Amino acid sequence: MPIIEDLTYIFQNAFESCGYDSSYGNVVESNMPEIQFQVNGALPLAKKLKMNPRVIANKIIDSLDDKLIFRELSIGGPGFINVNITDKYLVDNVNKLLKDVRIGCKKYKVQQKVIIDFGGPNVAKPMHVGHLRSSIIGDSLVRLFRFMGANVVSDVHLGDWGTQMGMLITELKGRSPELSYFDVEFSGDYLETSPVSIDDLEAMYPLANARCKADPNEMREALKATSELQAGRKGYLELWKHFVSISIQTLKNDFDLLGVKFDEWNGESTYHELIPEMINDLSEKGFVSKSKGLNVINVSEENIPPLILTKSDGSYLYSTTDLATIKDRVDSLNAELVLYVVDKRQALHFKQVFLAAKKTGISKETQLEHIAFGTVNGKDGKPFKTRSGGVMKLQDLIRMANQKALERLEEMGLGEQYSEDECVEIAKRVGLAALKFADLKNPRMTDYIFDLDSFMKFEGRTGPYLLYSAVRIKSILKKSNKLGLKPGKLIMPKTKEERELLIELTKLPDATLSAYKSREPSILCSFIYNLSQKINSFYAKNHILREEDDSQQESWLSVLELCLKQYELVLGILGITIPEKM
Known part of the structure; x- marks a missing residue:
């Protein structure tokens, strides 16, 4: 306890x-x-x-x-x-942590079926800085919930079935009308390879989007193509499959750069066929009403507008798909808890969807939560962009962080004894730690300023500082092992700094449970930073490898082993990997 x-x-x-x-x-x-x-x-x-x-x-x-x-x-x-x-009570408690494979952290609601929906990129669009927070926070929550004993399924929930698909189809038709996908009478085999690359799609979408915004006729054609795609037009479906396939491969590469994995790569299209039956069922039960030509569900809460199921032309919205997604997750996956890690600006949308799911009985006993978060802003306080004013691609952001990390390592003289490949690999870990910790250390509802120079410092509340502290412990333990020194029995602390470090080590179970209950990785960030501070104060007063008292030295090495275990656990939950050396 x-x-x-x-x-x-x-x-x-x-x-x-x-x-x-x-x-x-x-x-x-x-x-x-x-x-x-x-x-x-x-x-x-x-x-x-x-x-x-x-x-x-x-x-x-x-x-x-x-x-x-x-x-x-x-x-x-x-x-x-x-x-x-008393010191005895303190040491007894720390000894329990040393002997416990979970370092005192109890599992909570073991095997609860939890779905965590995060990431949410769109097909044919590159991931950008706007995807950073959902990906980092969502991945950390997946790791935290699994550690606490939950049966977690992570789902990227792709945007793969909306009007952007119709825009891309009409854009490609304008460029290459001779392709068989556009011939309604074509009965042969379509190409096995995509007629466009991911670079083509990324170039086509902004042009198509701008054209549709400027010309109502272009928008009508895009909406018509979207409707025909969703109705099952064969050529359009084959094109769509190409668009999705090449997009997913690129997205997986982007997520790999962040160290983020998903169990499911479902998209809006996964639930499309469930929608007609769902709407019919809701209509028969009296939950659907007409409002200005729209089919809606009144959520019966003051100041919350009704949820729109279908537009006047019968087409669906995000809210329709999200309701069908909840139905499938409850009925097919038996989800007990579903977390949606999405920007706080979508709060009204999720409130409508959750209220509608509860009112209609679609959600049954399943708990639905919007894990909202703030925005990443530039130094001007506005959403972060490139110097030219565009949205920065995630790949470019990570590349920039890795380069900055390499520069900082060189400035500090770290890694001089390592090969170029080793330095690059260390820089990747430092760069990613800088990005992730800079994000997760903030309470998730707050906005924060993107400042790579500040993130990359090796002092203060930064990822690089934590990695350096952890690697220092690894180094001491390796040196002690070479000298034939072994961790031993804990003895009573002799200094204030050691006593404070031991107390800090006992706080991990509270920190993990608190972070879990509040869905706040920032609590773990505060814990591990405070632990680092206590460790460095301890170093300043106690010289471990030069200590002449064997029992004292063995006790301190045991304390360092426990510190390293806690670093590995907490940083692992935050999605940060500790290098072997720096």
Whole structure:
């Protein structure tokens, strides 16, 4: 049991034994340098009972007499209970972490079926900086939920079935009308290879989109092509398959650069055939009504507009597809929880869809959550773009980060003894750590400024700083092994810095559970950064490899082993890989 959880249990029992509500006995970390923990419940309890909070605090302290746990209990200020624990109690708890393969972290809701929907790129469009947050946050949540025991399915949910497909079809028809895909009477075999490359698609889409926006006739042709595609026109379906196939391969390459994998590569098209039956069923049950020629579901909540199922021409919207997706995930996959990791600007859309799914019974008992996040902005406070004003491709962003990492490593004289290939590989890990930690360290609802120079620093709250700290531990443990030194039994801490490090190590279980419950990887970022700070303070006062006391040296090596395990776990959940050397 984590120390804070254990202490909370003790103090809640103390409050209850004194005749008070046990909920006032929660223990928290202290922000005072000489105090380790605090119990603040006496103040609100005293206000409720109209008593002096110091009287209540003193009564609680008098009821506790466990000298194996408490080194000092005192009253601070108007009635805070200050708690300092004994070194023996602390070491006993750290020893439990050393012996536990999960480092004290319990599984939670084991085997719960969870679907995490993130990434969401579109076919024929390159991934750009706007996909960064969904990919990084979503991947971290997948890793966190799996660690906590959930049965997770990750789904990219491609945008592969909308009007952009019709735009691409009409654009290609204008360029190459002789292709058999456009001949409605063609009955032969279509080409096995795509008539266009991914570069062609990426060039075609913005031109087609601009043309459709400027010319209503062009838009009508694109909508007609989209309708015929969705109705099953053979030539258009074959073209669409080519578009999707070459796009997915490129997208997989992009996600590989981020270290992100998916279990499913479903798209909007996956659920298209489910929609007519779903709408008929909802209509028969009386959930569908007409509004200005549209088929809608009134979600029955003030200030929330109805969810549109079909437009006046019978075509579907994203909301229709999302509702069908929920139905399939509930009925076919037996999902108990579905997380949608999508920009906070889509909050209204998801509120409509979730309310409609609940009202109609489509979601049954399944919990649906929008994991919203803020935007990545430039130094001007606006969404991040290239110097020329365009949206930066994800590949270019990662390439830029890798190059900046290589420059920083050279500036610091790191990697001078390594080959060029080794330096490039280390730079890739440092660059990716810089991007991921810069994103995840922020509470996900906040916007943040993209500043690669700041991200790439080897000091402060950065990915490179954490990697350097972890590699330093690896280096010490390797050197100790070569010297024949082995980790041994933990002994009582002799310095304030060592004591604070041990306390920090006991906080991991709380950090993982808190991050899981709040869907906030930033909590793990704060934990691992604070741990790094404590480790570096510990180094400054204790010289491990030069220590002459064997038992002390063996104890410190055990502490470092535990530190490394926690680094590997937390950074792994954040999607960051520690290099062997730097």
